[in-house]
Amino acid sequence: MNIQAPAPLAAKDFKSEIKPVWCPGCGDYSVLSAITKALAELGLTKEKTAFVSGIGCSSRIPAYTSVYGFHGVHGRSLAIATGLKMARPDLTVIVAGGDGDGFSIGGNHFLHACRRNVNLTYIVMDNRVYGMTKGQASPTTESDWCESDLTPEGPGVTPVEPLKLALACGANYLARGFSGDPNGLSRLIVEGIKHPGFSLIQVLSPCVTYRPEQRDWKQAVHAGFDNPTSDPREAARILGDDDNFTLGILYAGSRPSFQVAKREVEATTDLTRGFRMMTGMNDKAEFLAHALAVEYEAAERYDELADSMMTHNNKEVADLFKQFAEFSRKHAAEVQARAGNIKVPRLAPWEFKWPGSEAPESGHVETTHYLMTPFHALTIALRNEVRGQEFYAQVAETSENEDVRKLAKEMADEEAEHVTTLKRWLPRFPKPATGWDEDHDGPSAAE
């Protein structure tokens, strides 16, 4: 059978059946056209592309394209898109919206999206007005624009300059286009999608209904951002001379885009990590002091873990830790019995000659978690017992005192039995699936 690769999609294939309801003359028609051309140019497929928007005339874009779309909540497009991109990094995620959606209600999200630098492309159709709600001033509206009844004397505040704001917050690609130049805009979109990290494309897109004077933008726009710089200081200098009508790619930075760290609790038995060679255990009484401390300190640690698990309502694991604490106390009693009438010295914490930073059977507290399961608790105990066994084996090998070597050997054998017992237990508790530690309502401490 002759299988042919599907033909690349044309710009029209990226338009949906739904006809735009924008006012005649609205710049957003041309932005839609520029977007669909860019998608075709990039050879993207419908199933690997997603459009996310907020609310506003400009935010209707996802409905008018045939790729996956999410017409979200006012001002929240970037939050939704960030989540989508994190969950599905294989998708090309494009965000669209207006100046009101992006810089008023969504302003906070905008700052953090720039700062976070997730690999997204944000197309803002800037008409310096709330078009959908019939013409109120937006954050990019000129301070002396007096046509809204809400601000009859003009908003009176300095407009937000999106490119400056984005540069300051860490966005990685900055461009400005014009709906009256859809082909030039297409190029800015293509480059923005290709550039890693957070790309902002500010598109001057006139609202001919509520800002009819914007028809004159055709005369106001001019080239100027001709050679994109990768130096944010240089970009800031250029913006210092910008009249908000300069078009082109201003900045293409090299900040690495945000990636989710792979967090998985290690559930393997690591026999050697952090284990230093231990020497100088030549005195029997000193050795017994260490052997007792191995068990007492482990018992104390397990008690502590059991208590913290109870505090977080994890009774199953708390019970298991309690049981481990009991085992450790039982072993301590056995060591005590071996000591007979030898006077065991009392050592200050820093006088112990542990191979690591603490007694070998008290470790791995950092791998505990309030949602941990018996599988994890057993894994921790197993790792501790293995380290105990290694500790004694080292002493048995390195001590210059024959008595100590003999005793250490017996203890290493006992620890080996504990290891075997725990290994036999482990299969009774299945390893939980990834995500076991996800909690949408984490712990909080009541005052």
Ligand SMILES: Cc1ncc(C[n+]2csc(CCOP(=O)(O)OP(=O)(O)O)c2C)c(N)n1
């Ligand atoms: C929570 C919330 N507040 C207010 C509104 C009303 N509202 C709808 S669109 C909009 C402003 C849209 O302006 P912009 O993002 O510039 O889009 P444009 O219509 O100009 O393209 C507002 C305030 C809303 N839908 N939801």
Ligand SMILES: [Mg+2]
């Ligand atoms: Mg607007």
